[in-house]
Amino acid sequence: MRHPNGVFVMALSGLGGPEDLIALDRPKGHRIFAFPYLMFAPAFVLIASVSFIPLGYAIVQSFFRSPTLQLGRFVGLSNYGDFFLVRQGIETVQNSLIFVAGTVLIAVPFGFALAMIVNTPIPFRGLFRTILILPWLISNLVGALLWAWIGNPQYGLLPYLLQQIGITMPNIITNPAAAMVSVIVASVWASTPLVMVFVLAALQSVPSDLIEAARIDGASPWRRFRKITLPLVRNTTMMAVVLTSLHAFKSVEIILVMTGGGPNGATETMATKVFHEAFTLLRIGVGSAGAVMIFLLNLVFTLAFVRVLRTEHGA
Amino acid sequence: MTKRRKDSCRSLAAFAGRFATVLLLGFAVTFALGPIVWAILTSLKGPKEIALYPPTFLPQTLTFENYRSAVFYNETFLRYVFNTALIVVAATVICLVFSAHAAHAVARYKFRGSALLMFAMFSTIMIPGVAVVIPLYLLSVKTGIYDTILVLILVYSAWLTPTLIWLLRGFVNTIPIELEEAGRIDGYSRLAVFYRITLPLMWSGLLAGAVLIFANIWNEFLLGYSLVQSETARVVQVGIYANLTEVGVQWGRLTAAAVTATVPVLIIYTFLQKAFVQGLSGGAVKG
Numbered sequence: 001m002r003h004p005n006g007v008f009v010m011a012l013s014g015l016g017g018p019e020d021l022i023a024l025d026r027p028k029g030h031r032i033f034a035f036p037y038l039m040f041a042p043a044f045v046l047i048a049s050v051s052f053i054p055l056g057y058a059i060v061q062s063f064f065r066s067p068t069l070q071l072g073r074f075v076g077l078s079n080y081g082d083f084f085l086v087r088q089g090i091e092t093v094q095n096s097l098i099f100v101a102g103t104v105l106i107a108v109p110f111g112f113a114l115a116m117i118v119n120t121p122i123p124f125r126g127l128f129r130t131i132l133i134l135p136w137l138i139s140n141l142v143g144a145l146l147w148a149w150i151g152n153p154q155y156g157l158l159p160y161l162l163q164q165i166g167i168t169m170p171n172i173i174t175n176p177a178a179a180m181v182s183v184i185v186a187s188v189w190a191s192t193p194l195v196m197v198f199v200l201a202a203l204q205s206v207p208s209d210l211i212e213a214a215r216i217d218g219a220s221p222w223r224r225f226r227k228i229t230l231p232l233v234r235n236t237t238m239m240a241v242v243l244t245s246l247h248a249f250k251s252v253e254i255i256l257v258m259t260g261g262g263p264n265g266a267t268e269t270m271a272t273k274v275f276h277e278a279f280t281l282l283r284i285g286v287g288s289a290g291a292v293m294i295f296l297l298n299l300v301f302t303l304a305f306v307r308v309l310r311t312e313h314g315a
Numbered sequence: 316m317t318k319r320r321k322d323s324c325r326s327l328a329a330f331a332g333r334f335a336t337v338l339l340l341g342f343a344v345t346f347a348l349g350p351i352v353w354a355i356l357t358s359l360k361g362p363k364e365i366a367l368y369p370p371t372f373l374p375q376t377l378t379f380e381n382y383r384s385a386v387f388y389n390e391t392f393l394r395y396v397f398n399t400a401l402i403v404v405a406a407t408v409i410c411l412v413f414s415a416h417a418a419h420a421v422a423r424y425k426f427r428g429s430a431l432l433m434f435a436m437f438s439t440i441m442i443p444g445v446a447v448v449i450p451l452y453l454l455s456v457k458t459g460i461y462d463t464i465l466v467l468i469l470v471y472s473a474w475l476t477p478t479l480i481w482l483l484r485g486f487v488n489t490i491p492i493e494l495e496e497a498g499r500i501d502g503y504s505r506l507a508v509f510y511r512i513t514l515p516l517m518w519s520g521l522l523a524g525a526v527l528i529f530a531n532i533w534n535e536f537l538l539g540y541s542l543v544q545s546e547t548a549r550v551v552q553v554g555i556y557a558n559l560t561e562v563g564v565q566w567g568r569l570t571a572a573a574v575t576a577t578v579p580v581l582i583i584y585t586f587l588q589k590a591f592v593q594g595l596s597g598g599a600v601k602g
Binding site for chain 2: 033035036037039040042043044046047049050051052053054055057058061069110113114117122128129130131132133134135136137138139140141142143145146147149150154155157160189192193197198200201204246249250252253271274275278284287288291292294295298299302
């Protein structure tokens with residue numbers, strides 16, 4: 001009866017396994033159950049004060065019309081309506097989807113393929129690994145500035161080079177589709193390295209004797225890949241998909257630097273619209289409403305993803 | 316006969332595979348290096364040559380003037396580098412200490428609300444940075460830490476702690492629990508078990524975390540730009556951005572600053588590369 005709470009918790013959650021041994025071996029009243037909370041407390045306090053409180057404030061702000069930094073008049077959901085319905089609001093949702101899907105659908109297969117290559121014993125493997133990770137070590141700001149400059153229709157390097165071989169590059173400043181492609185290219189450039197490193201890390205944990213055994217048994221390379229490697233790196237790859245999407249969905253630097261959301265809103269995503277509403281138009285309430293929507297959509301997306309992963313595991 | 320055909324077929328497939336590999340690798344290297352090489356070349360040119368069109372590739376007259384004026388003899392930029400280094404070190408220590416404790420707690424103990432706690436932690440990864448700039452500004456003004464290095468240290472540590480908890484939790488899971496149980500039997504307290512047994516085994520996870528923290532903070536721009544105004548507390552990315560002047564972008568100076576700013580991250584990464592990849596696999600695969 002000295003630690004009734006703990007026994008109750010464990011009975012409820014039906015736990016087993018070695019963790020419980022540690023929890024049980026020395027009954028000292030409630031101290032045992034305070035210990036993990038105390039271990040977590042510093043991290044929790046830090047995150048609460050720097051992330052939860054500002055988020056809560058942004059949520060409150062999204063219900064007020066705030067032309068200055070002070071809270072203004074309560075307006076209910078009208079900021080949310082403003083965000084989506086006024087000035088190409090729906091198009092920003094569409095642009096976000098294109099930008100995120102474009103980034104993920106290119107960066108993940110590309111990073112995966114590169115990880116497969118630099119996991120095989122090729123010459124200068126270490127050098128290749130370092131070169132391919134380089135874009136990750138450069139800030140989004142600098143990456144975006146460099147791409148905008150290289151692709152610049154008037155004095156950029158890329159249009160010039162393409163012209164030399166007889167190709168006219170579409171103008172990335174005035175052509176809406178070309179502008180979208182250019183920001184996706186910069187985003188892929190920045191996101192591929194981390195996908196590669198994640199998959200590489202997972203590939204290195206695949207036991208090589210397993211592959212070897214399958215090879216001796218006569219399994220083709222494709223079969224070895226599908227039946228052994230892929231299932232073992234699947235979770236990590238999915239994790240990379242989630243992290244890349246979350247990042248692309250909320251990032252603003254690349255688009256703001258390269259196109260500023262233009263031409264005529266063609267590359268304005270939800271995240272850059274939040275920036276423009278809050279900092280250019282000083283409609284902080286509308287900006288907060290958009291930000292809350294980005295947060296909620298991210299949350300729903302991640303939860304759905306986790307659920308899909310779980311059910312596939314159960315099957 | 317059929318065997319030979321099969322063999323030649325297989326060697327053809329192997330050749331095609333190798334060809335595709337070389338092609339893809341060549342493309343990837345060009346793609347990854349292109350902007351970087353261009354930045355390095357530009358940083359070694361004078362302003363007149365940079366403005367030339369069609370552009371020159373190798374610098375016609377090699378000059379280190381950009382590095383001299385924008386970086387090494389530019390006291391404000393050096394100050395920014397120093398500030399950022401200070402922030403990175405402090406935030407890395409805070410972040411690693413806090414998240415190692417928390418990761419041990421969630422990996423080894425089942426406690427009421429742990430799942431909810433983890434979920435709440437991870438949900439902060441999904442908060443868009445632009446959303447919290449204004450609240451953080453107000454909050455930091457109210458607490459009197461606006462426009463100081465301290466505000467950036469706190470914000471960056473809080474931002475990276477959830478990711479680090481996730482990474483390190485996976486890492487703790489790879490350490491056999493029997494070691495900790497043996498420690499308990501030997502009479503260590505719970506805390507002593509963590510410090511003397513678990514923590515020393517976590518070093519490659521901690522190093523991987525340090526690389527992740529370093530690269531993220533060193534390259535952050537948005538918050539460094541909005542939460543700090545005075546030069547004494549400014550960070551390096553804001554210093555690079557300062558080369559976008561009203562009379563146009565000073566590409567030579569900008570690329571010199573950007574190239575220099577990348578060197579510390581590159582050095583750290585090169586030294587810790589192995590631990591980084593290993594540490595990630597501990598967190599990502601088992602987590």
